[in-house]
Amino acid sequence: MKKIAVLGHGVVGSGVIEILMKNRRLLERQTGEAVEAAYILDRRAFPGLPYEDRLVQSIHPILEDSEVSVVLEAMGGVEPAFSWLSECIRQGKSVITSNKELVAEKGDILLALAAEKGVHFLFEASVGGGIPVLQPLRESLTANHITEVAGILNGTTNFILTRMFGEGAAFGEALGLAQELGYAEQDPTADVEGHDACRKICILASIAFGSHFYPREVHTQGITRISAADVAWAARWGGTVKLIGRARQAADGRAALEVAPMLVPNSCLLSQVSGVYNAVRVTGDMVGETMFYGPGAGKLPTASAVVGDLVTALTQPAGSRPLAWGPEKPGALQPWEESIAQRFLRVSGMDREELEAFYPGCRFLDGPEEGETALITAPATQGELDAAGQAAQAAGGRILSRITLLEDNR
């Protein structure tokens, strides 16, 4: 029998316990022996739970039990998770987490510590919920230089945008419904402002490019300013607006990272990903464009990824899995202002001829709104596009909306 511990009995932690029970025999076949969650750590009490006797409120019994070989963490937040997991690794225990904040802030340190101690540190569930994406990115696509990773990395905002496009709902209305259905938290800031997606694109970029990228360094914009007019223009143009986390290798070899609502053409499969589903597009120099799709959150899907990692930790030698990256590399990140993009713009108070002076080479769109002009700029740096916008506004134009274009890579 393999003894493991689960830290946190919230949505994901209780899902892990549920899978360990429901698919007990399957997991026994996979790992060669029974797997038992001997400790479940949570500050709260859960009177009447069938496994109430295994609940503990301190990390110490877990650290002290040398038979516990794997610790699964689903508490969230950097501390105390970081201190506790570091100590688990020092004690020779493998560690698996669904905690994207922890991995985005401390991934390189925990990976180095796990390598030193010869144990696993795995975190498939931290990006894309139940979607297998980190392992395929790092292993199956290992023959490639990854040129871009771009995805719909947050189910809450994708649900809101899907309602805005499908039902014509306003942002506030769609957010209210998401809260009602349990897809959005009462304080939805981390989701709607893009912070959650930013942690995930940092993890993906760290794997793809080999050094740590911190969320605080990444230009991040949420979806709160997307309006019904944007939705109408996008549909007329032949696309949709999605909150995209993107990491590209720029021409100068640096990594360009960004989280923002982007205009996605209907020809790109990401435009068809609806509701709380997530999808990650991975482009490699040899394979071209691939995409990984599935439920980006939720109890059992996320727990499915955690338990998948658990089977890996129980059956495969540590160090055989090349999921690793180094510390932050100075100069590896291209400043957002220098990154190349095309923007969709809605402008009032200025006609096409005037606008063309500020945005040479732009394409104008035919759209549904009177008194507005919409265009897609020629490629330029984000800094240049900002400067052009300031100049246009100084000359009497009013920029109603600016949305970066996501290219179809096929």
Next chain:
Amino acid sequence: MKKIAVLGHGVVGSGVIEILMKNRRLLERQTGEAVEAAYILDRRAFPGLPYEDRLVQSIHPILEDSEVSVVLEAMGGVEPAFSWLSECIRQGKSVITSNKELVAEKGDILLALAAEKGVHFLFEASVGGGIPVLQPLRESLTANHITEVAGILNGTTNFILTRMFGEGAAFGEALGLAQELGYAEQDPTADVEGHDACRKICILASIAFGSHFYPREVHTQGITRISAADVAWAARWGGTVKLIGRARQAADGRAALEVAPMLVPNSCLLSQVSGVYNAVRVTGDMVGETMFYGPGAGKLPTASAVVGDLVTALTQPAGSRPLAWGPEKPGALQPWEESIAQRFLRVSGMDREELEAFYPGCRFLDGPEEGETALITAPATQGELDAAGQAAQAAGGRILSRITLLEDNR
């Protein structure tokens, strides 16, 4: 330096050599040392190739060179590939193949032999070209009972169907274009009759359900009978027709396998996969619906999957990868006639009232064609649906088209 051999210098084999050269330094970082294709076996001569000196026409120098630790096979066909690879494994060499015919016919035997000899037998490239799907299915989703695998597994037929839907081309016309562009062979039988997709769904089913499934046992129907009228009805209904390979776990625990053109609703992401791209939808009891998408064929994409496996073979202990299944299990396959399905039917010479007697509970469609009635049947076994069709024809109806419905699993 790691010495390897490549069998076959066709599209995939030459692509492998190209990646080994182009991404030489990346692969050296991944594996810790340089990788050299010391032997390239092909019956043909390639005068003037920069690596002409490494071409051999016999397997013997490869078998006899004990420094060759991995053999990559991209010749196609069961023999001599099976005999040669068996001998390589017996000599203690790991084996990687892109040859779906070989894996679909002999996978269980080669897996058992590789396990016995403690070497790798890997074949990610045999299904979905460059798409990582076998490894995620078997490893990342290992906490799940797989309930269904369904996919667009053949790029040639998907290109043809995409042209038929997008451009209104007839089948013959679209096939001609595919041949012109090099997407279809001069003898397109294996593609358009569904044999290629059948090999791939057998491999996926063997991984998902744990025992070998042979292509010859699987009900397989190609796309040659799909007409412009089917295309028009499907579009009006809100869907498209795709050649789908599907393996489901039936209610009685047996596996139901099938390759056929299916009516796919627009709400299902598979309907949006166009051109030569492939996609595989994997549904698990815990994760729900996931999908893997990418280039299903082509030189560098397929070679990307082969070289990904090569890195695995060079860096990870054999036996640590749980990609394995047992021999064919009598009774594991549900006869096609007993499998449950809904069908789209186009019928002439019979009105709705008459048809309802043969297809109780069916839904009629409003469609573009005069003098035809179209319907979607209630769920029944394929055998019952065939019998109802024969009865309807005996009563004067003429069934113009029958296409199985693919359900949206979300």
